[in-house]
Amino acid sequence: MxxxxxxxxxxxxxxxxFAGGVAGSAVxxxxxxxxxxxSAGGILVPVLALILIAAAVAAND
Structure with a gap:
């Protein structure tokens, strides 16, 4: 006994x-x-806004 x-x-x-086992390498x-x-450099949105404003002004005349 x-x-x-x-x-x-x-x-x-x-x-x-042996509970931990083999430690692996940390990569x-x-x-x-x-x-x-x-390539537009952030100019696309202001140009489109100007076009829309011009179209709105032209439609009111």
């Missing part, structure tokens, strides 16, 4: 030692930043 209790105690200690993810600027 003492041998069985000793074997159980040793197996509990041994499983605690940082590669971050790719893309340039999101367009």
């Amino acid at each position: 003492k041998k069985l209790a000793l074997a159980a105690a040793l197996s509990m200690v041994a499983t605690g030692a 940082a993810p590669v971050v790719i930043a893309e340039d999101t600027s367009s």
Whole structure:
């Protein structure tokens, strides 16, 4: 009975030692930043607004 209790105690200690397993290497993810600027340079919206205003003024005359 003492041998069985000793074997159980040793197996509990041994499983605690190997519980973590092998630690994997941490690899940082590669971050790719893309340039999101367009060739219009942000002039498209003001030009469209001017066209719409000109059309509204022309329709009122």
